[in-house]
Amino acid sequence: MQIIKSNFHFSFLILIGCILRPSQHQSISSDWQSSANLSSKGFEFSPIDEQALLLFDIIAKSLISCVKICHSTVPCYIFDFDDQSHRCRIFEGNITTMGSIVASSSSQSRVGSIKLYPEQFTNLGQSCSFCQRSKYLTCINNTCLCPAHTYFNGLICQSQKLLGANCTIDGECRLDLNYICLPRQQCGFASMQTGTIVGGYGNGTGGSTLDALQYPTGLAMGIDNSLYVSDYLNHRVIKLQQGSLMGSIVAGTGVAGSNLNQLNGPTGLYVDTSLNIYIADSKNFRIMFWQRDSSIGVKVAGTGVSGNTLNSFSTVVGLSVDLQGNIYLCDSFNHRIMKFTPNSSDAIIVGGTGVAGNSSYQLNTPCGIYFQDLNSYLYVVDSNNHRIQRYNVDVSTNGTTVAGGNGEGSASNQLNSPYSACVSKITNAIYISDSGNNRIQRWRSGATSGVTIAGNGTLINSYSTSLTGLMDVRLSNNENYLFVSEMYYSRIWRFQLI
Structure with a gap:
């Protein structure tokens, strides 16, 4: 990286400054000086928000002229210059967090960034x-x-941050753009903490009509952006189209039963890319497969009675399916994770031993489950151990704690009886229904603590100021939104993400 030094009022020092640091110019106050890192030729700056960061785009005689223009412009900390077109672009911001240096169509383009020193x-x-x-x-x-x-x-006056950047206080965010530091420790608009009701009655009452829910347990997203809901006490699965509170029944009749067209207390839910539905029919102790637009289901796992053999299970809460059609389920009260391969009646135990425990190979009342196809990772919500365990399927039955695991509690590094989790395909962040703490936590990949996305008083809505109790969580397909089923109040929330 070549270094250029510029001084707008002492132009004869510019070339000397290519060699010397500001501290070496003892006769000149550092108030007048700036130093710039220069990229190699063939690159330009790509800002994450050009409208917010680009100050002006002008023609300059030379690279030195462009440097001088940046120096004389108070907010400028980034510039790029094309020696062929003489285009000089002046930006504010931090080059390491607010954009990237990318290849340019011009072989004579360079990027420069002003270096800052504490003595300034x-x-x-x-x-x-x-x-x-x-x-x-x-x-x-x-x-x-x-x-x-x-x-x-x-140390220095650092550029304020843009939408989605990590923060701890409001002053770190671009206040002129109306960003504040949200409770989730990201810069954003205050309105992003406002939840929207997208299913059920906002006032928290349940019902059995198509615009109502009664204890919604499981959530799943269709590739068409529709939301599927296990309506537990209505013994049905409801499909909610984007933008509508009026659902349609896609599985079950609304009456409890064990016939192939009925459900009894559906919980875990998974929808494949063909919009076929897998349902944990919890009180019938079976997993049902409901082909798209079918009026009846097919039993694909379970015996119909509670058990602890390889072909039977107790209450199932969490359910997931991988791209090969393998079914993973939380056999909650048998403290194990079962894997049913296609057309097999007996399962393989991929997590837990069948006996409650807190070692790396044991579980205690697992509830939620999420399978990440990219890495063949299975995330398990180990509820009574207050942690999230990750398994490398077909490699080891030992789990790795990736969230919580620091005892029951409400600190940022703790969980309290978590119920559900889902994982970002973009960032690998884990979104956790921390039900005992009445909050939704986000744990970034590799983090030792989480931040609150919703709940704990951070939710703002005319219906509620907090989330309560058991909740399922799912990300939208583009991950712009997080959906939360608030079971005790029979409603589905949607929160905007960044």
Whole structure:
């Protein structure tokens, strides 16, 4: 990486500055100087939000001219220059978090970024006489403070962050764009903490009409962006089209029963790419396969009675299916995870031993389950151990704790009786229904703690200020939204993600 130094008022120092650091120019105040890292030729800057970051796009005589223009423009910390077209683009922002250096169609294009040093901000908080001619500090109310669109991070005035960036206080976010630091510790609009009711009655009452639900347990997304709901006490599966609160029955009759067209307390749910439905028919102790648009189902696992053999199970809450058609289920009260291969009546135990425990190879009342096809990872909500376990299917029956596992509690590194989980295909973040804490947690991949997405008073809606009790969670196909079934109040929430 080549380094260029510029000084707008002392142009004869520009070429010397290509070699020397600002601290070596003892006769010149650092208030007047900036240094820039330059990329190799053939690259340009690609901002994540050009409208927010591009200050202006002009023609400059030379690279040095472009550097000088950036230096003389207070918000500028990034620029690129094309030696063929003489196009000079001036940006604000942090080059490491607000965009990327990408290949340019011009072989003569370069990207530069202004380097900042703590000594340039030593006068922060002093009277304005100390920063009258500074690029890096501005006078506000007779005090030297960080310029607009920046915040002090303890060392320098850093660029304020854009939509979705991690934050801890409001000042880190672009306040001029109306971003605040949301409770989920991301910059965004305050409205993003507002939940929308997309299923059931918003006031929390249950019912049996097609616009009502009664204890919705399981959620699944169709490839057509429709939402499927296991309507537990109505003994049916409801399909909700995007934008409509009026559902249609796609499995079950609404009356409890054990015939092939009936269900009794459906819980776990999975919808494949052909919109066929797998249903954990919990009180009938069977897994049903409902072909798309069919009026009856087919039993694909279970005996119809509770058991603990390889072909029977107790209450099933969580259900998932991989691309090969293997069915994974949480045999909750037998403390194990069963895998049924296609056309097999006997399962393979892929997690747990059948006896409750808290070792790496044991489970205690597993509830939710999520299969990630990309890595063949199976995520298990180990409810009474207050943790999420990840298994590498067909490799080991030992689980790895990827969230929680620090005892029952409400701290950011703890969970309390989690019920469900789903995993982002984009970031591998885990979204967890932390039901004992009445909240939804997001644990980034490799994180040792989570942040609250909804619940714990962070939900804003005229119907409710919190989430309560058992909840299932599912991401929309484009992962712009998180759906949450609030079982005790017979309704489905939708939250906007970033």
